Amino acid sequence: MTDALPDVGGNAGHAAFLLPDMGGGGTERLTVELANGFAARGARVDCVLMQARGEFLPLLDPAVQVVDLAVPRLRHVPGALRAYLKRETPDALLAAMWPLTSVAALATRGLAKRPRLLLSDHCPLLEQYARPLRTNLSLRLTAPLTYRAADGVIAVSQGLAREMEQLAHLPQGSVQTIPNPVPKPASSRWxxxxxxxxxxxxxxxxxxxxxxxxxxxxxxxxxxxxxxxxxxxxxxxxxxxxxxxxxxxxxxxxxxxxxxxxxxxxxxxxxxxxxxxxxxxxxxxxxxxxxxxxxxxxxxxxxxxxxxxxxxxxxxxxxxxxxxxxxxxxxxxxxxxxxxxxxxxxxxxxxxxxxxxxxxxxxxxxxxx
The missing domain is CATH 3.40.50.2000 (Glycogen Phosphorylase B;)
Structure with a gap:
């Protein structure tokens, strides 16, 4: 599924990708591409999931370790994620999908060996969470507090990057735009x-x-x-x-x-x-x-x-x-x-x-x- 990538060999680093699960959406498909691509380059790769389920799970390379936090709700994520980070000490953690992104920022605070933290969103948050009002207020309160604590914030389009900068009160131009990789999707012989x-x-x-x-x-x-x-x-x-x-x-x-x-x-x-x-x-x-x-x-x-x-x-x-x-x-x-x-x-x-x-x-x- 992933384009051919060179194996850089040696100590290529330890990367962790955090998602709710591996359901059949665009963010999950991106994570498959990144996890498999990083593994092909010789990195140690963990796919850390609130629950290890979803249609894209079988598409992960066997070299990618699936870490099942086995937590049904967001409020259980900080403790489980923090325990994983202390145990495995990855060099970098990429968390996707608010509010999981904000939870990841909270979970990494004060760690003796804190990973480089990157937060990524793949849909316009203000539109996605316009209702109910309580969720919208939570987004507007937590994003400025947590996204500014990250080492980097990534968006998949320039328009989304500008929206995230305004929402999280980040400097203009500070959110990096990386378009999604979109390989030709698989087909069967039929x-x-x-x-x-x-x-x-x-x-x-x-x-x-x-x-x-x-x-x-x-x-x-x-x-x-x-x-x-x-x-x-x-x-x-x-x-x-x-x-x-x-x-x-x-x-x-x-x-x-x-x-x-x-x-x-x-x-x-x-x-x-x-x-x-x-x-x-x-x-x-x-x-x-x-x-x-x-x-x-x-x-x-x-x-x-x-x-x-x-x-x-x-x-x-x-x-x-x-x-x-x-x-x-x-x-x-x-x-x-x-x-x-x-x-x-x-x-x-x-x-x-x-x-x-x-x-x-x-x-x-x-x-x-």
Whole structure:
């Protein structure tokens, strides 16, 4: 899964990556790339999880040690993490996803051998935690107190970096931007057969079924498109919004036109047989799935949400950007993209610029300066 990386040999350092679990999301996919890439370079690597579970867990290289803190709640993390840090003394710790980032900063205070601490977020925090008010207030209080205690803060897009600087009261330009590595996703030998005999064109979306992905918008836009032509929409992923999305599909009479096949360990199968990729999110930190689609030469239509799509698509150079939460604009852009003559070679070239090696190089320098 990871690009070939040189083994630097010798004492390359001990890196730890902290996450809630290894569920099938963009942050978890990034962690797989970094952990495997660091291990390939000869580093000792620990993947430290609140709970050792998730679809991406089997994708970790056997050389990566999985550390199960076995804690169900955040309030149990400081003690368990601190015990691990005292026992294993890693040289660097990268914690991702607020509020786990803030908890990690608290857990490292006063350690006799404190690791170099880096904090990373992958979605716009103010949008993600706008509600409830109590959570929003907690974010606004804890981020300035804890993020300034870190040795470095990393964002996956420039827009997100500026937001984090404002939120945590950090100096302008102090948050480092490292775009996500997005390799070509795995496919099985059956490839596009996952689409079976579904009518073309094949329109694809990939991501966790959660509210901010706004797959309901995509389904409503597809309903408009499907009224005049054949076609199939597949939304590959799993999550808590499944019941609501299934109800919407029934309400619109699209049971035979929209598929929710669940999480796929080989999403390349779906990209291989697709004609168009659509991202309908209300907000994104980066939007890995758009780049995955470009690896397969697919045209991309995406909402111009904060902060990732505009940057990843070059403000429209490599895809079409539409306003958020506008099913009419989204349907129009989908129709035009399906009718246009695509340039797969340009899409693939753009996708290639987000290599695993470039990301591992950047994170390596941040963790082992």
């Amino acid at each position: 490839g596009a057969h996952v689409w079976d005999d579904m009518a073309r064109p094949h329109i694809l979306a990939v991501g966790k079924l959660k509210a901010e992905k706004n797959f309901a918008l995509l389904i409503r836009a597809f309903a408009r498109l499907a009224a005049d032509r054949p076609g199939t929409l597949a939304i590959v992923g799993e999550g808590q919004e499944r019941p609501a999305l299934e109800a919407l599909i029934r309400e619109l009479g699209l049971e035979e036109r929209v598929r929710l096949p669940g999480f796929s360990a080989t999403p390349g199968d779906w990209y291989l047989g697709a004609d168009l990729f659509v991202l309908s999110s209300d907000f994104e930190g980066f939007g890995n799935v758009m780049v995955e689609a470009m690896h397969y030469g697919l045209p991309v239509v995406a909402t111009d949400c904060p902060h990732g799509p505009g940057e990843a698509l070059g403000q429209g150079r490599w895809g079409t950007l539409v306003p958020i939460n506008d099913p009419v604009a989204l349907e129009k852009a989908m129709t035009e993209a399906l009718a246009a003559t695509g340039k797969p070679i340009h899409q693939r070239a753009r996708a290639g610029s987000f290599s695993a090696k470039a990301a591992v190089d950047a994170y390596w320098q941040a963790m082992f300066p």
